[in-house]
Amino acid sequence: MSDTLIAFDDVLASYDPAMGLEVHVELNTLTKMFCGCPTEFGAAPNTQVCPTCLGLPGAMPVVNRKAVESAIRIGLALNCDIAEWCRFARKNYFYPDMPKNFQTSQYDEPICFDGYMDVDVDGETFRVEIERAHMEEDTGKSLHVGGATGRIHGADHSLVDYNRAGIPLIEIVTKPILGTGAKAPEVARAYVAQLRDLIVALDVSDARMDQGSIRADVNLSLSPKGSGVLGTRTETKNVNSLRSVERAVRYEMSRHAAVLGSGQKILQETRHWHEDTGVTTSGREKSDAEDYRYFPEPDLVPVAPSREWVEELRGTLPENPTARRARLQAEWGFSDLEMRDTVGAGALNVIEQTIAAGTSPQAARKWWLGELARRANEQGLLVDALPVTPADVARVQALVDEGSLNDKLARQVFDGLFAGEGTPDEVVAARGLAIVSDEGALSTAVDNAIAANPDVADKIRDGKVAAAGALIGAVMKEMRGQADAGRVRELILEKLQ
Amino acid sequence: MPEITRDEVAHLANLARIDLSDAELDHLAPQLSVILESVASISGVAGDDVPPTSHALPLTNVFREDVVVPGLTPEQALSGAPEVEEQRFSVPRILGEEA
Ligand SMILES: [Zn+2]
Numbered sequence: 001m002s003d004t005l006i007a008f009d010d011v012l013a014s015y016d017p018a019m020g021l022e023v024h025v026e027l028n029t030l031t032k033m034f035c036g037c038p039t040e041f042g043a044a045p046n047t048q049v050c051p052t053c054l055g056l057p058g059a060m061p062v063v064n065r066k067a068v069e070s071a072i073r074i075g076l077a078l079n080c081d082i083a084e085w086c087r088f089a090r091k092n093y094f095y096p097d098m099p100k101n102f103q104t105s106q107y108d109e110p111i112c113f114d115g116y117m118d119v120d121v122d123g124e125t126f127r128v129e130i131e132r133a134h135m136e137e138d139t140g141k142s143l144h145v146g147g148a149t150g151r152i153h154g155a156d157h158s159l160v161d162y163n164r165a166g167i168p169l170i171e172i173v174t175k176p177i178l179g180t181g182a183k184a185p186e187v188a189r190a191y192v193a194q195l196r197d198l199i200v201a202l203d204v205s206d207a208r209m210d211q212g213s214i215r216a217d218v219n220l221s222l223s224p225k226g227s228g229v230l231g232t233r234t235e236t237k238n239v240n241s242l243r244s245v246e247r248a249v250r251y252e253m254s255r256h257a258a259v260l261g262s263g264q265k266i267l268q269e270t271r272h273w274h275e276d277t278g279v280t281t282s283g284r285e286k287s288d289a290e291d292y293r294y295f296p297e298p299d300l301v302p303v304a305p306s307r308e309w310v311e312e313l314r315g316t317l318p319e320n321p322t323a324r325r326a327r328l329q330a331e332w333g334f335s336d337l338e339m340r341d342t343v344g345a346g347a348l349n350v351i352e353q354t355i356a357a358g359t360s361p362q363a364a365r366k367w368w369l370g371e372l373a374r375r376a377n378e379q380g381l382l383v384d385a386l387p388v389t390p391a392d393v394a395r396v397q398a399l400v401d402e403g404s405l406n407d408k409l410a411r412q413v414f415d416g417l418f419a420g421e422g423t424p425d426e427v428v429a430a431r432g433l434a435i436v437s438d439e440g441a442l443s444t445a446v447d448n449a450i451a452a453n454p455d456v457a458d459k460i461r462d463g464k465v466a467a468a469g470a471l472i473g474a475v476m477k478e479m480r481g482q483a484d485a486g487r488v489r490e491l492i493l494e495k496l497q
Numbered sequence: 498m499p500e501i502t503r504d505e506v507a508h509l510a511n512l513a514r515i516d517l518s519d520a521e522l523d524h525l526a527p528q529l530s531v532i533l534e535s536v537a538s539i540s541g542v543a544g545d546d547v548p549p550t551s552h553a554l555p556l557t558n559v560f561r562e563d564v565v566v567p568g569l570t571p572e573q574a575l576s577g578a579p580e581v582e583e584q585r586f587s588v589p590r591i592l593g594e595e596a
Contacts, residue, residue, distance in 0.1 A: 029563050036566025045584045046575060050568030066563035087551065094514055096588040143585065159585035162574070291512055296551035304557040 005254040020219035032166035034061030045161035053166035055100030067168035070204040075112025088297040110134035129175040140165040189246035197321040232266040332361035357394030449474040
């Protein structure tokens with residue numbers, strides 16, 4: 001039973017979308033929020049647990065200072081106020097992935113509140129207001145056994161691993177995002193993308209959406225165009241890629257419009273996003289299950305960050321990623337497209353470092369987005385995970401600039417670097433890759449090429465300079481590529497004109 | 498004065514997964530009202546200069562450094578589990594909800 005959908009343009013003709021985004025960021029602290037258990041991803045099940053995170057009787061939680069610091073730094077980077085005093089609260093619900101039968105979270109006293117982030121979409125800026133960012137803990141992971149698809153439906157029983165239970169999470173909640181119209185899906189995506197960049201710059205999380213260290217919930221409602229009356233919203237859970245954020249908003253807009261257009265009401269409910277088919281399906285209706293009976297956590301004392309501490313943390317904030325990008329683009333003279341490709345390839349840092357090591361911006365871009373991006377792609381790596389450093393690339397380009405290497409030889413140097421054969425200079429020496437500048441050898445090779453191709457030589461003598469390419473190729477072949485093609489051309493023309 | 502109705506007690510019992518019979522509800526609802534009233538009388542004693550608190554201790558900022566402390570082995574962790582499979586806690590299937 002698939003949903004009826006309305007074409008996106010028709011949705012916009014009748015409705016204004018309102019969005020709300022809730023993003024959970026799993027922090028990269030070494031230990032959990034309230035206990036000293038390690039937080040490594042992918043460990044064997046139930047090997048990173050203790051009485052506290054298993055909720056065993058008598059265990060007492062103690063707050064991880066680093067997690068509070070990360071929460072404050074995230075809040076400051078999002079232009080939030082930082083609470084002078086706040087508490088944790090118990091969010092009570094029964095679910096096997098939460099061994100305590102409550103999640104320790106924050107309720108009406110979030111540590112960060114009232115912030116904003118300016119989001120850029122195609123040169124247009126949208127201000128996304130941040131309602132709050134609060135501290136809480138992650139849940140365990142359930143494996144559903146017996147169901148056809150690994151989902152709960154049809155499962156006989158579930159197997160729970162509590163390694164993730166208690167890992168610090170920061171939940172960042174926006175205020176309703178209004179006035180984005182047709183750009184709503186892109187604004188949602190750009191917000192999550194910029195938030196992720198900010199998290200990376202702050203170095204507070206692995207920020208891997210594919211591993212669930214950043215997870216987005218998308219709230220959406222439609223109101224009749226121009227009415228300003230917010231409609232009933234749905235909450236689409238666990239949208240775990242940037243592309244899916246955009247698709248989920250677009251899908252729900254089309255679905256809502258179809259439901260409303262047929263005179264029915266939107267059910268206030270949780271929806272599940274299906275990455276494979278690009279649709280949402282109904283989850284549970286909001287009801288008693290949402291009555292969490294929050295109350296202040298009696299086992300934890302309040303957090304009261306001193307203003308000195310907050311200012312000290314403010315001093316550790318990195319340059320805003322958006323501002324940094326604009327600065328670098330101006331410094332490097334990259335076009336918008338070049339800059340977008342650079343960011344998309346995750347090559348901003350390596351290119352910056354390569355330029356700092358003396359390479360021109362265009363040459364640095366050429367290597368990292370061409371040859372090296374291709375190799376990274378083949379190996380399923382990001383460019384910054386390659387066994388080639390910015391210093392290596394800078395040295396290779398320096399050798400090209402001084403005429404010791406051409407691009408073809410440079411690529412062979414990269415072969416050597418990937419094979420672990422040492423520094424660029426060691427690879428050049430060991431593989432004998434330097435360009436031969438021995439004029440005698442070059443001259444002989446040119447003579448041989450002319451002798452072997454008399455027809456071509458005649459054409460050049462007749463003034464058809466374009467024919468020189470064939471001779472250059474022959475010379476380069478004899479020189480095993482280790483010649484400067486420009487110099488070869490000069491020699492050929494000198495001899496034949 | 499706070500008063501808790503029989504329906505509210507039934508609702509809370511359901512949220513807390515406590516199965517109460519009609520007779521038990523009849524019996525417990527008035528008792529809970531008395532308890533709430535007794536607790537509420539504290540606010541009558543506290544003056545305006547006494548802020549509400551959720552903690553007995555006048556402490557803030559009790560933190561732990563981000564240093565790994567050895568926890569339980571999987572065998573220890575699972576020793577109290579009614580059922581274990583693949584080094585995980587085996588639990589009955591959950592109806593009507595999805596993770
Ligand atoms: Zn633990």
